[in-house]
Every structure is written in C-alpha cells, then in structure tokens.
Amino acid sequence: MDEATTALIAQILGFLAGGSSLAYEPTKPTV
Numbered sequence: 001m002d003e004a005t006t007a008l009i010a011q012i013l014g015f016l017a018g019g020s021s022l023a024y025e026p027t028k029p030t031v
Contacts, residue, residue: 001009
C-alpha cells in the first residue's frame with residue numbers, strides 16, 4: 001500500500017479505537 005492509503009487506514013482505525021481528536025482531525029466542522 002502507498003503512504004496515502006496507510007495514513008487513511010491509520011486515521012480510521014484511530015478514530016474507531018478511541019475517537020480521539022488527536023488521531024482524527026476533520027477538515028470540515030461537524031454540524
């Protein structure tokens with residue numbers, strides 16, 4: 001896998017695992 005895919009998977013796993021804002025930083029504000 002390339003770096004982009006690896007980074008994306010890491011963000012998703014981090015978000016699902018802890019829901020931490022440090023692991024998942026949305027580019028758009030959540031309404």
